[in-house]
Amino acid sequence: MRHRWFLGLLGWVAAWGPASADSVDLAGAEAQFKKSCGTCHVAAADGGKRQxxxxxxxxxxxxxxxxxxxxxxxxxxxxxxxxWDESTLDRWLADPQSVIPGAVMPYKQADPDKRRLVIEYLKTRR
Ligand code: HEC
Structure with missing residues (x-):
């Protein structure tokens, strides 16, 4: 009995452990999007625009x-x-005006981890 329980636990760790180590925290990614971009952007299937x-x-x-x-x-x-793919979005979020001179998006994100989180979130919105 104890043995079986242990094997079950091992299976659970194998299924969830390694996968969650490099997969993205989507709740965190959505929160990052709302915080960094939400004042000016929606990412909604039914449309809508802000600034x-x-x-x-x-x-x-x-x-x-x-x-x-x-x-x-x-x-x-x-x-x-x-x-827009991972690499063009990453450059855009780091410095929009270096990608499109004169663009009027007044936002820059120097932290690559935050940029990555936001991009991971956008990948789920399609
Ligand atoms: C203060 C407002 C503001 C914030 C904050 C902001 N943006 Fe923008 N964004 C804009 C505006 C305005 C444009 C259009 C720029 C233009 O017309 O020159 C734009 C354009 C874009 C585009 C081009 C979209 C297209 O249709 O080609 C992308 C991608 C984008 N923003 C992503 C983001 C992401 C992701 C964030 C958060 C990390 C963010 N923006 C934060 C205002 C903002």
């Missing part, structure tokens, strides 16, 4: 494609062929 465009489905999408949002002229001109 910035809706970020639902942004991962894998071309820059500047949210029809109901009026991007700045600089953004419209400079977004060219940019497609």
């Amino acid at each position: 910035g465009p809706n970020l639902f489905g942004v991962v894998g999408r071309k820059a500047g494609e949210v029809g109901e949002f009026k991007y700045s002229e600089a953004f419209a001109k400079g977004s060219g062929s940019i497609v």
Whole structure:
């Protein structure tokens, strides 16, 4: 009996232990998004905009494609062929104006862990 219980526990650890070590804390990721981006962005399937465009489905999408949002002229001109993926988003969040000069997103995140959390959250919003 005791032996069985121990094997069960081992199975549980094998199933959940290593996976959770490098998987993302999604609740934390959502909280980070709300805190860092929520004043200006939603990421909602049913649309909606604030000061910035809706970020639902942004991962894998071309820059500047949210029809109901009026991007700045600089953004419209400079977004060219940019497609938002982990690497372009990471550069954008570190320093938007280095990716699209003149873009009017007044936000920068120097901490790579926080950028990664937010990007992981956005990957779930599509
Ligand atoms: C103070 C307001 C503000 C904050 C905070 C902010 N943004 Fe933005 N964001 C904007 C604005 C405004 C634009 C449009 C820029 C333009 O038109 O030049 C934008 C544009 C973007 C775009 C381009 C979207 C597209 O449709 O191509 C992405 C991606 C983005 N923001 C992600 C984020 C993320 C992720 C965060 C949080 C880590 C964040 N932003 C925080 C205001 C903000």
